[in-house]
Amino acid sequence: MKFIGDFHTHTLASTHAYSTITENAKWASEHGIKFLATTDHGTDMEDSPHLWHFYNLKVIPDELFGVRIIKGIEANIRDENGTLDIYDPFVYKCVQWVNASMHYPLMQPSDKAAHTKAYLAVLQNPEVDVICHSESEQYDYDFDAVARECANQGKLIELNVTRLYRGGITAQRYAMILEACEKYGTSIVVNSDAHFYTAIGDFDVAKELIEKTGFPEKLVFNADEDRVLTYLKNKHPDKF
Numbered sequence: 001m002k003f004i005g006d007f008h009t010h011t012l013a014s015t016h017a018y019s020t021i022t023e024n025a026k027w028a029s030e031h032g033i034k035f036l037a038t039t040d041h042g043t044d045m046e047d048s049p050h051l052w053h054f055y056n057l058k059v060i061p062d063e064l065f066g067v068r069i070i071k072g073i074e075a076n077i078r079d080e081n082g083t084l085d086i087y088d089p090f091v092y093k094c095v096q097w098v099n100a101s102m103h104y105p106l107m108q109p110s111d112k113a114a115h116t117k118a119y120l121a122v123l124q125n126p127e128v129d130v131i132c133h134s135e136s137e138q139y140d141y142d143f144d145a146v147a148r149e150c151a152n153q154g155k156l157i158e159l160n161v162t163r164l165y166r167g168g169i170t171a172q173r174y175a176m177i178l179e180a181c182e183k184y185g186t187s188i189v190v191n192s193d194a195h196f197y198t199a200i201g202d203f204d205v206a207k208e209l210i211e212k213t214g215f216p217e218k219l220v221f222n223a224d225e226d227r228v229l230t231y232l233k234n235k236h237p238d239k240f
């Protein structure tokens with residue numbers, strides 16, 4: 001299995017990340033990545049870019065070093081109603097990719113029912129593409145219910161490589177998520193969540209887990225170029 005896209009990466013526009021879009025794209029091109037989503041943090045995070053960062057993403061060329069650049073955002077889930085920190089609907093016109101994540105303290109940890117409710121609500125947002133790094137124990141949720149709704153809505157659940165490298169019970173939690181995804185035919189996307197360019201496309205640890213669990217290749221979104229293009233064309237027929 002090889003991966004041709006990375007749909008969750010950061011630039012120094014979020015100050016706890018340290019690379020430019022140019023460095024990210026160059027590294028991606030040298031490591032077999034053909035689609036690179038640049039997804040800096042939503043504006044409620046303390047060191048996120050200003051709203052204007054998202055308004056002006058259009059100045060970045062659609063292609064850099066032969067890599068298709070997908071302008072995106074990693075929005076913060078704020079509450080159990082699935083509120084995202086995208087308050088100005090114009091932002092949705094400026095981005096082609098929306099990752100949705102729970103980050104402390106922007107989402108107050110509550111109980112399993114509340115986190116599940118939040119994810120289910122987020123999945124009703126037509127602009128959202130991916131539920132990201134949801135393996136976190138402090139935001140435990142009903143894997144089955146969310147995987148099933150994800151499949152219904154044609155959205156993706158992320159296998160986050162940065163989190164996998166952290167170790168602990170992360171791999172175990174992801175194995176459970178993969179099991180739920182397989183049960184409902186939910187596609188996953190393997191992403192680096194790179195905060196420095198060398199992390200982009202470094203997916204070995206995810207590949208290992210996918211192989212170990214026997215998760216089907218056909219449900220790995222970014223393992224196939226046609227799958228990615230079909231999805232993007234379907235969502236943005238004017239841009240892809």
Ligand SMILES: [Zn+2]
Pocket residue numbers: 074101103132133
């Ligand atoms: Zn995140």
Ligand SMILES: [Zn+2]
Pocket residue numbers: 008010074193
């Ligand atoms: Zn991130």
